[in-house]
Amino acid sequence: MRRRILVIGLGLIGGSLAKSLRESEDNYITGFDINHKSLAFAEMNEIIHESCSDITEAAKNADFIFLGTHITETVEILKKLEQITFDHDVIVSDVSSVKQAIHDTANAINNQQIQFVGGHPMAGSHKKGITAAKGHLFENAIYVLSPSANCLDSAADKLEEVLTVTKSHIIQLKANEHDEMTGVVSHFPHLIASALVQQAKKWSETHAYIPKLAAGGFRDVTRIASSNPELWQDIFYHNKQKMVKMIDDWTSEMVELKEMLEENHKADLTAYLQQAKDYRDGLDVKEKGAFPAYYDLYVDIRDQTGAIATVANLLAGENINITNIRILEIREGITGALRLSVSTKDEQLQSYDILKQNGYDLVLEE
Ligand SMILES: NC(=O)c1ccc[n+]([C@@H]2O[C@H](COP(=O)([O-])OP(=O)(O)OC[C@H]3O[C@@H](n4cnc5c(N)ncnc54)[C@H](O)[C@@H]3O)[C@@H](O)[C@H]2O)c1
């Protein structure tokens, strides 16, 4: 018998999850969203098997319920689920970027039929809504599970089994440690990205060329400032204490940097930059293990029709699969660079040879 799965909130993440879960024949997906257009889109594009108009009715016979809503909404929906008398036990999970408030709510649930295991796929984008949903979004991404206080070990195991189809890498973390670490590497960077853009905006009022000078570096570091403001306000709000602490740390760090500059401590500044570089470079360690490795090549191309397709076709001709592609600093009429990722060292070397033989200027990242 197929597992009955209800996904509530079919936006970027809920929609992507539904799409991925639907790829398994073992799953029957029902969807709900307060946005009727999103719900209709999900049904029409076969992201879900069927839509429902009443959460309670659909939840009653579900085996799994995933909450794909923003955190504040997820807390409210959990409280509603608590009131339901289900046909049988149900495993409930969410996708929220901050876990503590969700856990506080889940731990207080007085309904023995609900086994709550919090979830957070560490993949997303700056887009929102069902139209941005992708079935492969969680492939190779870390997917954090954090079981609630009273939940059985078997519930986390069952959830893990259902999530196999997402091809993500499951790890378990406690809510507080999750919020601290994602605060550092996900939430705080979003805050800083928006602050950098705000700074550029203010300076551009008196320096008209700023937008034109905003090249690869500024774009790389501020992409996430284009994210959904309502969602990020909700994330910052729910991780407020940790954000405030990180703003304090950051402020002290800026004061130290200011001193190094004002007092010409050149060696200290070089060491500071070197340490940051070493740590950053180490994040992309090219080892085969639990996580996938990527092997990159940087190819110079001219900004002309078909330039990317030509490179891609040359590699496709040798059966080399490009796992990621990114255009860096391309400007109208002049050369730009393509960053191509392949998944093995051999493919990287082979790609290098093919493109070199075809006259491309390129570098290979060791
Ligand atoms: N955006 C990301 O990169 C990302 C990554 C990982 C996790 N998350 C988490 O995923 C969750 C959803 O984020 P998103 O980016 O998919 O947001 P989204 O805005 O794309 O989608 C949210 C969906 O929930 C629906 N909704 C709102 N209230 C509802 C309700 N009461 N009942 C049913 N549906 C309702 C909305 O109509 C919308 O379709 C958030 O908790 C977020 O923290 C986001």
Ligand SMILES: O=C(O)C(=O)C[C@]1(C(=O)O)C=C[C@@H](O)C=C1
């Ligand atoms: O790629 C992006 O745009 C994201 O911001 C995704 C991202 C992140 O990496 O910080 C954002 C929030 C999530 O909870 C998980 C992933």
